[in-house]
Amino acid sequence: MFGSRTASALSILQKTYDESYLTCSTAVYYESKGNEGEAMRCWKQALEQIDDHHANRVLPNFTPRSETEKALVDSLRRLELQCKERIDLLEALRLSRQESAQNADERTKAAKLWKKRKAAILEKLPAGVDPHAAKQILNEIIVQGDEVHWGDIAGLEVAKNALRETVVYPFLRPDLFMGLREPARGMLLFGPPGTGKTMLARAVATESKSTFFSISASSLTSKYLGESEKLVRALFALAKVFAPSIIFVDEIDSLLSQRSGSGEHEATRRIKTEFLIQWSDLQRAAAGREIGEKDKERGDPNRVLVLAATNLPWAIDEAARRRFVRRQYIPLPEAETRAVQLRTLLKQQKHTLSDADIETLVGMTEGFSGSDITSLAKDAAMGPLRSVGEALLHMSMDDIRPIELSDFVASLSTIRPSVSKTSLKQYEEWAKEFGERGG
Numbered sequence: 001m002f003g004s005r006t007a008s009a010l011s012i013l014q015k016t017y018d019e020s021y022l023t024c025s026t027a028v029y030y031e032s033k034g035n036e037g038e039a040m041r042c043w044k045q046a047l048e049q050i051d052d053h054h055a056n057r058v059l060p061n062f063t064p065r066s067e068t069e070k071a072l073v074d075s076l077r078r079l080e081l082q083c084k085e086r087i088d089l090l091e092a093l094r095l096s097r098q099e100s101a102q103n104a105d106e107r108t109k110a111a112k113l114w115k116k117r118k119a120a121i122l123e124k125l126p127a128g129v130d131p132h133a134a135k136q137i138l139n140e141i142i143v144q145g146d147e148v149h150w151g152d153i154a155g156l157e158v159a160k161n162a163l164r165e166t167v168v169y170p171f172l173r174p175d176l177f178m179g180l181r182e183p184a185r186g187m188l189l190f191g192p193p194g195t196g197k198t199m200l201a202r203a204v205a206t207e208s209k210s211t212f213f214s215i216s217a218s219s220l221t222s223k224y225l226g227e228s229e230k231l232v233r234a235l236f237a238l239a240k241v242f243a244p245s246i247i248f249v250d251e252i253d254s255l256l257s258q259r260s261g262s263g264e265h266e267a268t269r270r271i272k273t274e275f276l277i278q279w280s281d282l283q284r285a286a287a288g289r290e291i292g293e294k295d296k297e298r299g300d301p302n303r304v305l306v307l308a309a310t311n312l313p314w315a316i317d318e319a320a321r322r323r324f325v326r327r328q329y330i331p332l333p334e335a336e337t338r339a340v341q342l343r344t345l346l347k348q349q350k351h352t353l354s355d356a357d358i359e360t361l362v363g364m365t366e367g368f369s370g371s372d373i374t375s376l377a378k379d380a381a382m383g384p385l386r387s388v389g390e391a392l393l394h395m396s397m398d399d400i401r402p403i404e405l406s407d408f409v410a411s412l413s414t415i416r417p418s419v420s421k422t423s424l425k426q427y428e429e430w431a432k433e434f435g436e437r438g439g
Helices: 007-032 036-055 067-123 131-140 157-172 197-207 227-241 266-288 293-297 318-323 335-346 355-364 370-381 383-394 405-411 421-434
Strands: 186-190 211-215 245-250 304-310 326-329
Touching (some): 007 036, 067 131, 157 186, 157 197, 157 326, 197 211, 197 245, 197 304, 211 227, 227 304, 266 304, 266 318, 326 421, 370 405, 383 405
Parallel strands (some): 186 304
């Protein structure tokens, strides 16, 4: 019946195209007005019109014989593809907005709960804690959101395992870590800059479900006499109240540097002394000592850890170094880690690098830190844009060529390792004498 071309069959094809085109035009109109609901309805209606045409098999053996007929068939196929793409896109946008709204609601609820909890704690502060200092700690030093997980950090498996053993497991299962298994009250992450020490600290807080207190020397410094000591006391008191807690001190060498006797400023010396005293107070739970009811009212010191990072471990005061029972060396990334990081950085980019090219880059980035590799990838990603100059202002994204190995080679002439071989030797020697390797 349909073996030969008929005028009626061709007219049905033309009618299907005209109707679906009109419906698609209506969908475009609704989208321009921001009415995505009606636009979605129209896109689906147009797709149904085209599907009905296929289902009825009006032209099962229709082969265009003229340019006009071919153009009509191609146009109908493009309309079908456009309908499917717009339906998928609008649905993705709807789900994205729904998820964003849910996340916003969750953040709002979390913010309200946090505000309520802060007010309750400020009303019933432990004895000896200054209210103004406590409020400053709660507002400026406690870090919330922006979670970091182990999977976000390439390599460093030895360091991750050490942190799991020292922090994560004891915080999540305190009943198993008592007596001789009691965790350390201090852990130091040291090594060259840009190796992921701060990221590790954030990941520890996330994985152990801990309150994260992020401090530096400047955050505990006050121009008023005695205020800095109050801030230190409030910090440790609140850490126990919010336990499990991690007090993270970035660049701890600036806070607990070696004491230089008469040449040291009095205010600096007082901050160090108060910090060391409060830190020693955490040892009260050592050797399996049980916490009494009176102590519980002031918080749980069993699940408070001082975690610090430094690029200058040899500058830390000896008394502080002794309290860091675990001293983990975070070295420059090994070849395998560099390969993982490069692949991760390029994952969301248009590029032509093969596995062999990645291996070539791994060999060329010996001695680079994690941050150096990120800087290199960022600079290489600019290569395709540099090659077109001002023409990029008038080009679409699809017209920009992908990132190539040559872009990385060109960037290597300007992006160099930030850590010298002399410095690396110094880190290795200090790690051999006082620490443990974490790479």
